[in-house]
Amino acid sequence: MAMKKCTVIGGGAMGRQIALNTAIHGYEVAVCESFPAALEGLKGWLEEYLAGRVSKGRMTQEQVDAVKARFTVTDDLAAACKDADIVIEAIIEDKQAKLDLLGKVSELVRADTVIATNSSYMVSSTFAGVVKDPERLANLHYFMPALVMKLVEVVKGEHTSQQTVDKLMAFATETGKTPALVQKEEDGFIVNNILNAIKEEAYRLVAQGVCTTRDLDTAVKLGLGHPMGPYELDDMSGVDVRYNVLKRRYEEKGVKSHGYDMIEKLVNEGRLGKKVKHGFYDYE
Ligand SMILES: NC(=O)c1ccc[n+]([C@@H]2O[C@H](COP(=O)([O-])OP(=O)(O)OC[C@H]3O[C@@H](n4cnc5c(N)ncnc54)[C@H](O)[C@@H]3O)[C@@H](O)[C@H]2O)c1
Structure with missing residues (x-):
């Protein structure tokens, strides 16, 4: 079944753009940001970015309103994870922080939710030990600026199922990206x-x-x-x-x-x- 609901965790430079790109392509998106100042910054950025698209004639006001209606910003991890078809982790590049978060996430999502990490270098097997049902875990690596750059790398770990790979490749394509499949884990992937x-x-x-x-x-x-x-x-x-x-x-x-x-x-x-x-x- 096609995925429709995406949760992005971390609303920093990457997370906010991954989230907005996904919402622009029709998904319902929740961005979970746990730091209040960052959360406010994210809301301001969203307003400014979308207003800029309208004033440059790249989007209509109706399109912007529709994107906003699909886009939620929250600090409630449990609520953001509850109904997600796919969760994309985009927090700070710190192994322990990602281990702590992904362990929690896999307790909060459904059994069939795909869990992806946007880590720049760490392969997903680094986190397989803390994730329940790690066959749904893989890397989905975007490039900066994620709203613009076409490539995403999908990295299959030994623990990752083919179904998860297929879902991520389809998700990338549906959200306007071109996926490159990395068939074997290697820190830093291709690019x-x-x-x-x-x-x-x-x-x-x-x-x-x-x-x-x-x-x-x-x-x-x-x-x-x-x-x-x-x-x-x-x-x-x-x-x-x-x-x-x-x-x-x-x-x-x-x-x-x-x-x-x-x-x-x-x-x-x-x-x-x-x-x-x-x-x-x-x-x-
Ligand atoms: N910047 C890039 O060019 C780029 C490209 C591809 C992938 N990435 C990867 O994306 C991820 C995010 O990078 P970024 O550039 O958006 O960083 P950023 O510093 O802009 O944002 C980091 C986010 O993590 C949150 N955060 C910080 N500490 C946390 C913690 N302990 N627990 C939970 N959340 C925490 C922050 O509030 C913020 O939302 C990293 O893994 C990075 O390696 C970055």
Whole structure:
């Protein structure tokens, strides 16, 4: 049976856009955000974004009203999970926080609810031990900005059933995305592994004083035809998101990546990227 109700947990940069994209494509969507300030920020963003679509002529007021009628923002996890056909977890990239949350979620949803994680790097088997009926668990990985980027990676774990994979591939297509199936778990999936190789070199070149971040970004854009340089990309996706990935690799594998100290310094200074108007670059 086709899925109709989607719950997104975490209304941050990714969660809010995944949720809105899903509502635009006809699903009933609940976004669950547990931090009051973030919840208010999410409501304001939604109003502003949709008003902008109308003023640019991209959506009619009737379409916006219909999307709003399908879109709920709540801090009540149990209510948000109760009737969901699919739950997409999009909270902070922290293993323990995701373990705590996904354990709770699998107690609150129906037995046939698909549970997906939008983690950037962690494969879903990381959480299979806390999820009841883990055959309904998989990665559904979106890209920033999720309202615009066409790709989603669907990652099948050994615990994931083919039915869950089929449902996620259909969900991606129905919500305007093109899914790429990752048939075997690998941290970082496809795109982030390719991107990592590029970023490692980008950090090495700057850390060793070969060029500035600005010149490196210019070279990658004009020499390779990429729409954005690696440093601009980190500012857009969040310097803290990148830091958490490098920190985890350092803690788990003892590998300290090029640029680790540079990124740690930015995070300690609160320069988390575009979302706070300061990262590798300033945006004021
Ligand atoms: N930013 C990107 O480019 C990008 C791309 C793909 C996937 N992701 C992944 O999506 C997820 C969310 O990333 P984001 O960029 O939206 O981050 P974000 O910082 O913008 O949002 C994080 C969300 O998690 C919530 N949160 C924080 N701590 C929590 C906790 N302990 N329990 C429950 N909720 C908590 C926050 O309130 C917020 O809603 C991460 O797993 C990230 O790796 C990010």
